[in-house]
Amino acid sequence: GEDVEQSLFLSVREGDSSVINCTYTDSSSTYLYWYKQEPGAGLQLLTYIFSNMDMKQDQRLTVLLNKKDKHLSLRIADTQTGDSAIYFCAETLTGTASKLTFGTGTRLQVTL
């Protein structure tokens, strides 16, 4: 079955770039997503990438996809304290009516 893994914790200084990594096992993933969850809040869709792309940029966010290695990353430029949250990557597989499989989540801590 599909499995999505992330490192649990990342600490960066304000103003630095953050890179959050994700690996997945199923090569039939069609879309890969990044969601942000602030304490006590819901899941906010940040960005997504189709599996035939290798990069997508959206303001401070850059998503890189290495389909050969099944590796996805989210880079946040100029990280701010408001970026402190848990970041989940998730995938959907072809033909599964958009059922999302989530990673374990990476807690990003931004320090001053």
Next chain:
Amino acid sequence: EPEVTQTPSHQVTQMGQEVILRCVPISNHLYFYWYRQILGQKVEFLVSFYNNEISEKSEIFDDQFSVERPDGSNFTLKIRSTKLEDSAMYFCASAPASSGNTIYFGEGSWLTVV
């Protein structure tokens, strides 16, 4: 910006009681989902719903659970005879079409079973 809304935001219930969690998906969306997140664990898929029927469900979604779209706007998750291990955050989500489209989540309903 349209959003998925869920009620209640937090519910405490006694073990064995029935609970109904309510969701109002985004109005032009066609696919609806329930997920849950036990504290400190992954977000897990429960069920997807399309065209007034379940399209897929996980092994978690057993006979204790049911979903309904009673009036064309609400989408409910019913949990019969709740157990302690049902304590979790339950997220409703909706999408305008099937795989490949953006899936929007509500703020969640935190269920505590005591």
